[in-house]
Amino acid sequence: MGIKRYVVIMAGGVGSRFWPSSTExxxxxxxxxxxxxxxxxxxxxxxxxxxxxxxxxxxxxxxVYYALVKQEIPELxxxxxxxxxxxxxxxxxxxxxxxxxxxxxxxxxxxxxxSDHIILFxxxxxxxxxxxxDFAEKYNALMTLGIQPSRPDTGYGYIExxxxxxxxxxxxxxxxxxxxxxxxxxLDLGNYMWNAGIFIWKVECILEAFELYTEDILNHLNSxxxxxxxxxxxxxxxxxxxxxQKISVDYAIMEKATxxxxxxxxxxxxxxxxxxxxxxxxxKDMNNNVVHSDSNFLQDVKGCIIKVxxxxxxxxxxxxxxxxxxxxxxxxxxxIENEQEIxxxxxxxx
Amino acid sequence: MGIKRYVVIMAGGVGSRFWPSSTExxxxxxxxxxxxxxxxxxxxxxxxxxxxxxxxxxxxxxxVYYALVKQEIPELxxxxxxxxxxxxxxxxxxxxxxxxxxxxxxxxxxxxxxSDHIILFxxxxxxxxxxxxDFAEKYNALMTLGIQPSRPDTGYGYIExxxxxxxxxxxxxxxxxxxxxxxxxxLDLGNYMWNAGIFIWKVECILEAFELYTEDILNHLNSxxxxxxxxxxxxxxxxxxxxxQKISVDYAIMEKATxxxxxxxxxxxxxxxxxxxxxxxxxKDMNNNVVHSDSNFLQDVKGCIIKVxxxxxxxxxxxxxxxxxxxxxxxxxxxIENEQEIxxxxxxxx
Numbered sequence: 001m002g003i004k005r006y007v008v009i010m011a012g013g014v015g016s017r018f019w020p021s022s023t024e025x026x027x028x029x030x031x032x033x034x035x036x037x038x039x040x041x042x043x044x045x046x047x048x049x050x051x052x053x054x055x056x057x058x059x060x061x062x063x064v065y066y067a068l069v070k071q072e073i074p075e076l077x078x079x080x081x082x083x084x085x086x087x088x089x090x091x092x093x094x095x096x097x098x099x100x101x102x103x104x105x106x107x108x109x110x111x112x113x114x115s116d117h118i119i120l121f122x123x124x125x126x127x128x129x130x131x132x133x134d135f136a137e138k139y140n141a142l143m144t145l146g147i148q149p150s151r152p153d154t155g156y157g158y159i160e161x162x163x164x165x166x167x168x169x170x171x172x173x174x175x176x177x178x179x180x181x182x183x184x185x186x187l188d189l190g191n192y193m194w195n196a197g198i199f200i201w202k203v204e205c206i207l208e209a210f211e212l213y214t215e216d217i218l219n220h221l222n223s224x225x226x227x228x229x230x231x232x233x234x235x236x237x238x239x240x241x242x243x244x245q246k247i248s249v250d251y252a253i254m255e256k257a258t259x260x261x262x263x264x265x266x267x268x269x270x271x272x273x274x275x276x277x278x279x280x281x282x283x284k285d286m287n288n289n290v291v292h293s294d295s296n297f298l299q300d301v302k303g304c305i306i307k308v309x310x311x312x313x314x315x316x317x318x319x320x321x322x323x324x325x326x327x328x329x330x331x332x333x334x335x336i337e338n339e340q341e342i343x344x345x346x347x348x349x350x
Numbered sequence: 351m352g353i354k355r356y357v358v359i360m361a362g363g364v365g366s367r368f369w370p371s372s373t374e375x376x377x378x379x380x381x382x383x384x385x386x387x388x389x390x391x392x393x394x395x396x397x398x399x400x401x402x403x404x405x406x407x408x409x410x411x412x413x414v415y416y417a418l419v420k421q422e423i424p425e426l427x428x429x430x431x432x433x434x435x436x437x438x439x440x441x442x443x444x445x446x447x448x449x450x451x452x453x454x455x456x457x458x459x460x461x462x463x464x465s466d467h468i469i470l471f472x473x474x475x476x477x478x479x480x481x482x483x484d485f486a487e488k489y490n491a492l493m494t495l496g497i498q499p500s501r502p503d504t505g506y507g508y509i510e511x512x513x514x515x516x517x518x519x520x521x522x523x524x525x526x527x528x529x530x531x532x533x534x535x536x537l538d539l540g541n542y543m544w545n546a547g548i549f550i551w552k553v554e555c556i557l558e559a560f561e562l563y564t565e566d567i568l569n570h571l572n573s574x575x576x577x578x579x580x581x582x583x584x585x586x587x588x589x590x591x592x593x594x595q596k597i598s599v600d601y602a603i604m605e606k607a608t609x610x611x612x613x614x615x616x617x618x619x620x621x622x623x624x625x626x627x628x629x630x631x632x633x634k635d636m637n638n639n640v641v642h643s644d645s646n647f648l649q650d651v652k653g654c655i656i657k658v659x660x661x662x663x664x665x666x667x668x669x670x671x672x673x674x675x676x677x678x679x680x681x682x683x684x685x686i687e688n689e690q691e692i693x694x695x696x697x698x699x700x
Contacts, residue, residue: 020663297695313370313680315695317688318672326681330663333674333683338667345647345665 006110007048008097011061020330029116030068035292041115042072050126085238091252092244095217102203103228112199120268128265132200143200146193146262152183157195171260214252217244354458357398358447361411361465370680379466380418385642391465392422400476435588441602442594445567452553453578462549470618478615482550493550496543496612502533507545521610564602567594
């Protein structure tokens, strides 16, 4: 043993979906979007505590969200909140987290989790993560969890697996979001998993991969390793982080590395990327409505997602399969089936 | 001449219709419900200035709305705002206004206007009011304007007129809100007008009528006439007003008096009693929507009334013939044709 396990929660996303609830000022991960009394970040944090101790949970976010992180997880020590001064995609985030952890524990491993996904089967998730840690630590592997696809979703990336009869399979390739016919083929073939962006690795292994495949990032972030885990870290990061290449960890590392393995896991995962996915994961009333409001009167209302502010009444009659979201800055009433149009409409209005 | 003409604007109503925009805290008359940049009260005040000078415009309201009146008509002198300490219907309001004006000008006349109605043809309105004043002052008549009905509306009271061939006709009787078949008969007969609650009379005449037909109110309100138009008026009113009978001026006086006359007038009047009536009087876009919002995107939206808060975006797709009203305390999405249900739904939820 001896290897300390960390959880790194990525909480810097801007949440361009889920408008008008999610905004750049307060993105999805900071919202109680499921209506359960806790934000997605809070739920993710509590999930992390099933994997490691609170001192080993690190939230990496954009500077502008520091206060929101503190609000959601007041018990988190400041040294466990890493603040990025710019938005440079996931590869620099992961490299920064790895370098920071390395300065704390040379012999550590960590799992990368998104702060705005949901995982319904937490026990299976914990078991899978532990199994992945064991494998990553034993074989110096870059591990990822793979989600068995239930439909030919064109909104996710796919992981092509070697067809061995073992739990943990070698990854042949990463596939970007496919067209529908390709996605259907993946589903038929059976050896393609959804890429949930859940990665597990030793600090040493991922930094080695950064050196091999995308040297530029470490050139900046590791120009002065003595700054990490000191009072000078933030100042240093503010200076060097913006210089790094804006690139995803999938593209920078995972698609290139040869020691990538995947553990298929049935964990009830969703990235909650659409209102429809939120709808499918939420508790419904007898008319198949998902309703977040203190007080309401609904008549002839079916298959709708309805969300109004706390203390606000919703009185609605005669509405089917619609999203009704009411926020201070906007009111959205839109057919669920056309939700993909919303982003563009909002862009035009802004 | 020598008779000073006053305008008394009744602004004490609680506005139980037009929920959720109109509330007991801020009823309809204080709202820019037409989306023209002015409240109904403000519009009524400016209309009054076509009849008399600002010093002779009196607003009578409930105490709790004093600040709202000042906000809408900052230039109104305090002595021109009469505050009722309780809700006792219109007869005590009219008697109070008459006694107050009497103390200022013994030889005065006044017109009573509602603060939450609309009148589209202001020139015709002004002409009719002046004509009614002339008649009321010359013949000591209790005058009312009658609105030629355009449909068998069951929401209004009717005035039955003597069928003489003169402009100003003697009133035979007042009829309460009729059933549909009766209303249709009235429309056919032609000598029935809608009662718009617009009354014109000399102070002396209306006080005489109060003495004759409903002595109780003056027994209280005129127990000490020396208090009116002095610094002690409010204190006195606070004491005696709540003791008066709760009764409408129609019922207490107009239905009983024998010197009641009516001037039929085509003034484009509506009491804006329903969302549908607001809709019919409002400017519509090319899809027959009435929209009050700074910024919006509407697709496949037809025949709707849409109102959101200032600065708030409305993004709506696929909605027909609905009322969409968004206020801080409630969101209403309701078919216009079922609007009569709203009041009951709100009552149940409260």
